[in-house]
Amino acid sequence: MNNNILNNSNLGLNRRRLLLGAGALAGSLTALTPRRAGAALRLEITQGNPQPMPIALPDFVAGSPTETEVARNVTSIIAGNLQRSGLFAPINPAAYTEKITNSDAVPRFADWRVINAQALVTGRVTKQTDGRLKAEFRLWDVFAGQQLDGKQYFTTPDNSRRIAHIISDAIYQTLTGEKGYFDSRVVFVDETGPKERRIKRLAIMDQDGAGVRYLTRGDDLVLTPRFNPSTQEITYMSYGQSDPRVYLLNIETGQREIVGNFPGMTFSPRFSSDGQRVIMSLQQGANSNLFVMDLRSKQTTRLTDTPAIDTGPCYSPDGKYICFESDRGGSQQIYVMAATGGPAQRISFGEGHHSTPVWSPRGDFIAFTGQAGGQFSIGVLKPDGSGERLLTSGFHNEGPTFAPNGRVLMFFRDPGQGPSLFTIDITGRNELKVPTPSLASDPAWSPLLS
Amino acid sequence: MAFDVMRRASLHSMRDEGVTGMTDIGKILRGARLAAVLGLALAISACANQAADNAGGAGGAGAAATPGSQQDFVVNVGDRVFFETDQTELNAAARATLDKQAQWLTNYGQYSFTIEGHADERGTREYNIALGARRAQSTRDYLISRGIQAGRMKTISYGKERPVAVCNDISCWSQNRRAVTVLNAGS
Numbered sequence: 001m002n003n004n005i006l007n008n009s010n011l012g013l014n015r016r017r018l019l020l021g022a023g024a025l026a027g028s029l030t031a032l033t034p035r036r037a038g039a040a041l042r043l044e045i046t047q048g049n050p051q052p053m054p055i056a057l058p059d060f061v062a063g064s065p066t067e068t069e070v071a072r073n074v075t076s077i078i079a080g081n082l083q084r085s086g087l088f089a090p091i092n093p094a095a096y097t098e099k100i101t102n103s104d105a106v107p108r109f110a111d112w113r114v115i116n117a118q119a120l121v122t123g124r125v126t127k128q129t130d131g132r133l134k135a136e137f138r139l140w141d142v143f144a145g146q147q148l149d150g151k152q153y154f155t156t157p158d159n160s161r162r163i164a165h166i167i168s169d170a171i172y173q174t175l176t177g178e179k180g181y182f183d184s185r186v187v188f189v190d191e192t193g194p195k196e197r198r199i200k201r202l203a204i205m206d207q208d209g210a211g212v213r214y215l216t217r218g219d220d221l222v223l224t225p226r227f228n229p230s231t232q233e234i235t236y237m238s239y240g241q242s243d244p245r246v247y248l249l250n251i252e253t254g255q256r257e258i259v260g261n262f263p264g265m266t267f268s269p270r271f272s273s274d275g276q277r278v279i280m281s282l283q284q285g286a287n288s289n290l291f292v293m294d295l296r297s298k299q300t301t302r303l304t305d306t307p308a309i310d311t312g313p314c315y316s317p318d319g320k321y322i323c324f325e326s327d328r329g330g331s332q333q334i335y336v337m338a339a340t341g342g343p344a345q346r347i348s349f350g351e352g353h354h355s356t357p358v359w360s361p362r363g364d365f366i367a368f369t370g371q372a373g374g375q376f377s378i379g380v381l382k383p384d385g386s387g388e389r390l391l392t393s394g395f396h397n398e399g400p401t402f403a404p405n406g407r408v409l410m411f412f413r414d415p416g417q418g419p420s421l422f423t424i425d426i427t428g429r430n431e432l433k434v435p436t437p438s439l440a441s442d443p444a445w446s447p448l449l450s
Numbered sequence: 451m452a453f454d455v456m457r458r459a460s461l462h463s464m465r466d467e468g469v470t471g472m473t474d475i476g477k478i479l480r481g482a483r484l485a486a487v488l489g490l491a492l493a494i495s496a497c498a499n500q501a502a503d504n505a506g507g508a509g510g511a512g513a514a515a516t517p518g519s520q521q522d523f524v525v526n527v528g529d530r531v532f533f534e535t536d537q538t539e540l541n542a543a544a545r546a547t548l549d550k551q552a553q554w555l556t557n558y559g560q561y562s563f564t565i566e567g568h569a570d571e572r573g574t575r576e577y578n579i580a581l582g583a584r585r586a587q588s589t590r591d592y593l594i595s596r597g598i599q600a601g602r603m604k605t606i607s608y609g610k611e612r613p614v615a616v617c618n619d620i621s622c623w624s625q626n627r628r629a630v631t632v633l634n635a636g637s
Contacts, residue, residue: 195616221608268579286587309577311580355576371572
């Protein structure tokens with residue numbers, strides 16, 4: 001049955017089954033004839049300064065009293081996601097006049113128009129006889145008085161957070177016309193201890209900061225983790241017992257291996273867009289050059305050969321190009337070359353240095369760390385070098401990573417007391433701190449999990 | 451590793467306070483070392499006894515270090531050189547220190563060693579790893595030019611990951627842009 005999705009207890013969900021399930025509507029919901037998504041109510045997010053859309057999210061109905069808490073949690077996770085996106089303004093539940101007791105019934109739209117809700121989300125969480133949870137939601141256009149979307153999901157009770165993120169993405173996509181980014185995770189470096197003896201551990205969490213799990217113990221210095229776009233795997237740099245090297249780590253099994261057999265330090269790794277290769281810097285004497293290793297054949301290929309520091313490589317989403325930073329022209333600047341290597345074109349000509357380039361999953365921007373006048377900025381420019389904009393500046397911002405939909409960046413900021421994670425829209429608005437248990441740096445955003 | 455760093459800092463403090471007439475070391479360099487010592491005041495008090503014990507107790511630790519010992523190298527030769535911002539060239543003070551290191555390493559040929567390259571925090575992480583590697587490399591090249599066998603030395607870069615001085619101003623940054631010659635304990 002297609003609706004039986006999310007029935008795995010672990011997070012390694014079967015992508016195909018999830019997609020099938022997410023598109024399926026239960027009979028009782030289709031009976032309410034959902035209109036083509038977004039036909040009337042659409043938040044325009046590509047231009048200007050959008051006013052957050054007022055949206056009402058009454059607590060999901062509990063199928064029975066035992067589900068009251070999980071129903072409330074799912075609602076609050078959805079509200080939190082939508083609020084943090086900066087595109088939606090959840091209305092204070094104290095203002096709600098209609099109490100939703102049956103999520104199958106058409107709401108009293110007049111009651112929601114009175115409080116100026118443009119969109120309304122209702123839902124229900126029910127425990128099934130087999131122990132699984134059923135979560136269903138409906139998204140309503142309050143002023144048109146019509147249903148825009150309705151879906152139901154089945155999962156094990158410990159997966160209720162993911163259901164909330166998936167519903168958040170469905171709401172986001174229906175109301176903005178663009179894919180969401182809530183059902184995603186962030187791998188980062190957790191930092192504890194004094195600055196001169198910092199303990200660094202790899203950690204992973206939901207994009208909203210919940211569910212932190214540590215992937216290494218802190219015995220070895222670890223840096224710059226990056227997600228594989230297609231599997232539950234990360235690549236990172238670690239100072240083990242011998243020379244510092246680029247490693248692969250399977251998040252689910254904990255299995256770890258060194259990438260390649262290089263004659264020196266390897267660092268600054270990143271996966272290719274298809275996940276089949278790792279590109280990285282190899283230190284050779286005073287120079288750092290770019291190499292790529294095919295993970296299946298183990299074959300390595302040199303991509304640059306300059307008396308310079310070439311590092312921070314990142315593929316374009318179509319896999320055809322590589323952006324990277326190099327000081328070959330005298331200072332750190334961003335270059336673009338073919339994925340096969342060869343001549344590289346400098347694209348950054350704004351003030352100061354440009355480094356840590358990262359290509360948007362949408363392909364439209366490259367984000368970077370800018371350095372000028374003692375300030376460190378997070379900025380974006382187009383792959384042809386035009387349209388450079390700084391989104392935030394100060395001491396010391398570094399290391400942007402794109403949300404799966406390319407509309408939000410996460411980065412770290414260390415004003416001197418230690419680093420924390422922040423997000424900011426590519427418009428430069430809506431800068432927010434991401435909660436972490438202790439100091440945190442080097443974030444890398446995963447693709448959408450479903 | 452952490453302890454080694456602390457102990458070296460404590461030995462520097464004794465050197466700067468207990469030895470006079472250090473005309474071969476530039477004023478800037480000396481001032482910078484003192485700044486590092488202040489920054490590590492706790493570490494010094496915790497480690498001073500140990501250093502004194504190792505050096506034989508009474509008197510200045512520098513004077514008491516056994517010739518040819520690791521303490522001798524750190525205290526009487528100087529285990530580190532410093533770099534200008536975003537630079538990897540060795541200045542006159544650095545070359546003078548490395549000349550002394552080369553002489554000592556020639557005299558005590560039993561030691562193998564690792565050159566650690568470091569950067570200050572005013573750079574991005576990946577670039578600073580490469581920058582630290584370049585600093586280690588220029589130090590290595592200089593020692594080779596002074597007759598030290600390449601086979602005795604390894605290099606490693608820590609980028610901005612292992613500062614010795616942890617304030618947020620120029621006095622600390624100048625301390626952290628360094629290449630440190632660390633004698634291998636087993637050699």
